[in-house]
Amino acid sequence: MELTLSIAIGVLTGSGVWLLLRPRTYQVIIGLSLLSYAVNLFIFSMGRLRVGAAPVLGPDGLADPAGFADPVPQALVLTAIVIGFATTALFLVVLLAARGLTGSDHVDGRESR
Amino acid sequence: MELSPLFLILALPFVAGLAVVLLPSDSRDPATWLAGITTLACLVLTAILYPSVADGESVRYQVEWVPSLGLDFTLRMDGFAWIFSMLVSGIGFLVVIYTRYYISPEDPVRRFYLFFLAFTGSMLGVILSGNLILLVVFWELTSIFSFLLIGYWHHNQAARDGARMALTVTAIGGFALLAGVLLVGHIVGSYDLEEVLKSGDLIRSHELYVPTLVLILLGALTKSAQFPFHFWLPNAMAAPTPVSAFLHSATMVKAGVFLMARLWPVLSGTPEWFIIVGLAGMASLVLGAYLAMFQQDLKGLLAYSTISHLGLITLLLSLGSPLGAVAAIFHMLNHATFKASLFMAAGIIDHEAGTRDLRRLSGLFRYMPITGTLATVASAAMAGVPLLNGFLSKEMFFAEAVETHADSWLDTAAPYAAVLGSALAVTYSIRLIHSIFLGAPPESFPREPHEPPFWMRFPVMFLVIACLVVGIIPGLTIGPFLHTAVSSVLGAETPQYSLAIWHGFNLPLVMSIVALASGALLYLVAGDYLERSERPLLIGRIDGYRIFELVMVAMSWRWARLVEGIFGTRRLQPQLRLVVATAIIAAAVPLFYAGLGFGQYGIGVTDPAFVGLWVVGMICAVAAAYQAKFHRLAALVLMGGTGLVTCMTFVWLSAPDLAATQLVVEIVTTVLILLGLRWLPKRTQTLAEPDGGLARLRRFRDLALAVMAGAGMATIAYAVLTRAPPESIASFFVEKSYAEGGGRNIVNVILVDFRGFDTLGEITVLGIVALTVFALLRRFRPAPDTIERPEQQRIQRSYDEAEPDREPGATATDYLFVPSVIMQWMFPVIIVLAAYLLLRGHDAPGGGFAAGVAMAAGFILQYMAAGTVWVEDRLRILPVVWIGGGLLLAALTGTASMLFGDPFLTSYFRYAELPLVGKVPLASAALFDLGVFGLVVGATVLMLIALAHQSIRRLRAARIEENP
DSSP states (O other): OHHHHHHHHHHHHHHHHHHHTSSBHHHHHHHHHHHHHHHHHHHHHTTOOOSSOOSBOOTTOOOOGGGSOOHHHHHHHHHHHHHHHHHHHHHHHHHHHHHHHHSOOBTTSSOOO | OOOOHHHHHHHHHHHHHHHHHTSOTTOHHHHHHHHHHHHHHHHHHHHHTHHHHHTSOOEEEEEEEEGGGTEEEEEEEOHHHHHHHHHHHHHHHHHHHHHHHHSOTTSOHHHHHHHHHHHHHHHHHHHHBSBHHHHHHHHHHHHHHHHHHHTTSTTSHHHHHHHHHHHHHHHHHHHHHHHHHHHHHHHHSOOBHHHHHHTHHHHHHSTTHHHHHHHHHHHHHHHTTOTTSTTHHHHGGGSOHHHHHIIIIISTTHHHHHHHHHTHHHHOSSHHHHHHHHHHHHHHHHHHHHHHHTOOBHHHHHHHHHHHHHHHHHHHHHTOOHHHHHHHHHHHHHHHHHHHHHHHHHHHHHHHHSOOBTTTOOOGGGTOHHHHHHHHHHHHHHHTOTTSHHHHHHHHHHHHHHSOSSOSHHHHHHHHHHHHHHHHHHHHHHHHHHHHHSSOOOSOOSSOOOOOOHHHHHHHHHHHHHHHHHHHSTTTTTHHHHHHHHHHHHGGGOOOOOOOSOOOSOHHHHHHHHHHHHHHHHHHHHHHHHHHOSSOTTTTTOOHHHHHHHHHHIIIIIIHHHHHHHHOOSOHHHHHHHHHHHHHHHHHHHHHHHOOOOOSOSOOSOOHHHHHHHHHHHHHHHHHHHHTTTOHHHHHHHHHHHHHHHHHHHHHTTOHHHHHHHHHHHHHHHHHHHHHHTTSOOOOGGGOOOOOHHHHHHHHHHHHHHHHHHHHHHHHHHHHHTSOOOOOTHHHHHHHHHHHHOOSBHHHHIIIIITHHHHHHHHHHHHHHHHHHHHHHHTOOOOGGGTSOOHHHHHHHHHHHHSTTSOTTHHHHHTTHHHHHHHHHHHHHHHHHHHHHHHHTTTSSOOHHHHHHHHHHHHHHHHHHHOHHHHHHHOOOOHHHHHHHHHHHHHHHHHHHHHTTOOTTOOOEEEEEETTTEEEEEEHHHHHHHHHHHHHHHHHHHHHHHHHHHHHHHHHHHHHHHOO
């Protein structure tokens, strides 16, 4: 499981970084989204992988720390997902506005030589 | 915080400054009253404190600020600070009276008084600071308010330039001062003024003494406009005259010499001190007086005279003898008195005659005899005529200049420089009076001059009387106060001195007579030449202003452009490449040094289904990267595929909350980007870009970077995942979640309870981003090639037009008819789902974030199903109200705990028995979560709707074009 997820994180990062370095704004926005998947998974996995140990206590409220997945990275990633959506939206609007103003969807606002 | 009088003196001007802003814009009189009462209150409070400082004690007021760094908010008033505090608040009060008549009601009066009062507070802060860092803070504040006041009439180019120059010079000095003060703190081990004053020997013998001294003197000399930094002061004369009278003669420029006197017991007495301070002082004394003679602008003359007199004070301080310090402190007070009155008189002349050009002014005495008399007396004090205060301190100065303190050429030159400076002062003082008040009146003035109103003249009169009284009976008036001030600086070293006018026929008196006589003679000989001169003789071409401009242009333009040209780029790609490369290196270097190994920890068995899942996920990601250029929709769908796999991974690996949130966010992200796709240009492979070898090389480099980044992340992730986790704070949250947070869903309890403050910050960011998106889209102008209807709509439209039984646009309305009906029916279901997610959030996976996004998805589905117009005819969604309401609710829930005496955001819970439903948990955190929910709904809907609205805006615009 660990190996699979690590490779997956690597592939997502690679695809994201590749797109990040492309000249078209749309490529960059897709790249940032892929990169944020990778980063979210990475942070989440820092609590180590657990199967069937969701950090939700039973009806009795008994709390044995060993029995649950680490809730802290999960809490971090949860807000990161929502903020990630907001930044994607902001970037999308900025790229649309830049496209309207410059007439180009190149990241620099004009075609390179 | 107790209200010590010391604290009040400092706080009152700032509070009053803020109060002025709240007045209506045309309130010249109320603002004047407010400022007047404030400065008067400061004066009275200071006066009341005199008994506490009279016996050499000091008053202290201390609040801990950053105690770990030795930074305390310490105020301290001793005799020296007392007399300066009297000076600042007293002259401040007089200037307020004067300003009432000087400033016109059309000027932005509130702005003037805001800056004026804030400056007064800052200046009092410099004087009263008992901590050197605090002193530097107020020091910089005076520079900033001086900048704002010089630039008060900012429509005037000279005002803007003068303000900028003053700020540049004094702020650079302030920066040096900060560095010097930090060195002092390093040497002494404390920033407390009293500690520092006790450590004179330690500082003087320390190896860092010279750098410390140079840095502190840079601050003091720039502030007091001493050579070679004197040039900013004449250019600051573009300020309104009350500002020149207050800041640039009586108070702010005194801050430099004030600081030198304050630290005199600690820093002075060394050869370095003597050389630096002495040279600066002597050069300023002579050069200032020389240049003052040639000025044609009345205020310019006074400005150079100020430089000269401050040079005199600096020179006195350089001598390192206690008597020199006494004379310096005495002259600070005397100069403030006569120079402030002269500036105000200059303002009256400018105001009444309409010009301050000495060549155009003449014979004013017959129009304004009282002002003329007052100005003459003040000028006489400036020239050092007997029976006036200027004479007394000048006599003391001569006496000190004659004494030999350190055997060097500088010391030998001191008496000659003193006489020369004084003689030139006599010349320019006579010139001032002669060319303005005497002689025949010119043909015409810009305005017919007459005496100003009584209260405008009153401050001048008051100060001139003070010059006379101090000059005639010094021992009975200023004597005791001066003694208090002097002994608080010098302590046990306080010398015997006499303030009498007549000390017998001695050398200083001879020097005075020589100076008066030769100055008068010089005016007789050269007066006409001075009246006609265009620029100063001999050194007219060396202009500090021009040198400053040259340096500024070189540094802030040429060099900056050069550096930008070499190291900068406006292109995004190289910058991002740099960021990625730096990140890779930053991760690789520690790994290289620490080594990298893998452990044995882990789940063990790998589920083939999980591998299969991620094979799909990775293929989606790579394919999305490959397709994003030409097939945007495909790339979006593939990216969504990766997102779903991520979501399933969260389910698999015990993170149901993340899965729920990821799922709904995935939906709205896809909708969002779909809405944006419409505005992007068409791109087909036929329009491929030039594909030369260089481009291929670049792509290869990017690919290498991407592969390295990916491989690195995979390696690090694997290395971490195969080690046992360290002891973390997780167990705390697991154990306390139910016991103290009252919720079984630990992730949710962390978000809304333990780390509620973080969440509050995060939802605030979310709200801000949404509003930013909204604001950006309000000004949105689409690219020309996307204004046209999309191709598909055009095809449908032409089909409609071709068929006789179809309305134009009918096909577009009917598309997706069945799904849209289903979507409309789903609306209540989605609302119930969102409510369910929200309500169960505290105990089971769900919560405000997931519920909020789900609710927003419900709204946006309605837009997709029936179109913007249809939805908005039937449903009023007010996203901004949702955002505001949500944020307010979350903040209020947090504040509510403060009503019970608990800290912000303390949550409270208990179980309540509801009829029919049974036992339900009631936590205040649930209300907080409701706030989160509201904000997330509002923010998401606002962004989506704002984007969706663009298409109707285009239609509207098109309609207007079609039927104008």
